[in-house]
Amino acid sequence: MGQYNAPDAASGSGIKVLDRAVLILTTIADQPRSLAELCQATKLPRATAHRLATALETHRMLSRTADGRWSIGSALTSLGSGSSDTLNPAVLTRLPTPPPPS
Numbered sequence: 001m002g003q004y005n006a007p008d009a010a011s012g013s014g015i016k017v018l019d020r021a022v023l024i025l026t027t028i029a030d031q032p033r034s035l036a037e038l039c040q041a042t043k044l045p046r047a048t049a050h051r052l053a054t055a056l057e058t059h060r061m062l063s064r065t066a067d068g069r070w071s072i073g074s075a076l077t078s079l080g081s082g083s084s085d086t087l088n089p090a091v092l093t094r095l096p097t098p099p100p101p102s
Contacts, residue, residue, distance in 0.1 A: 020044060021052050028062060032071035
């Protein structure tokens with residue numbers, strides 16, 4: 001399956017809450033994370049990360065593991081399974097270049 005690389009803050013959509021929610025989703029897609037780990041990885045304030053992750057959990061975009069970490073939820077999995085792994089070439093030219101691995 002393809003990788004999604006979110007744009008950095010400087011080249012975001014201009015809709016801060018959406019950019020932050022996508023940042024949380026893409027961060028958790030790498031691996032399940034606790035609130036502290038999520039804050040560290042995203043550099044979001046604790047209250048902001050908690051509020052957005054809880055809202056994403058309400059919409060089943062995120063779920064909690066047995067140890068309380070957030071992971072990708074059933075709604076997001078369902079959306080992804082209905083998608084093809086190919087993108088229109090016109091869309092590909094507009095996607096940001098992924099940052100180098102850290």
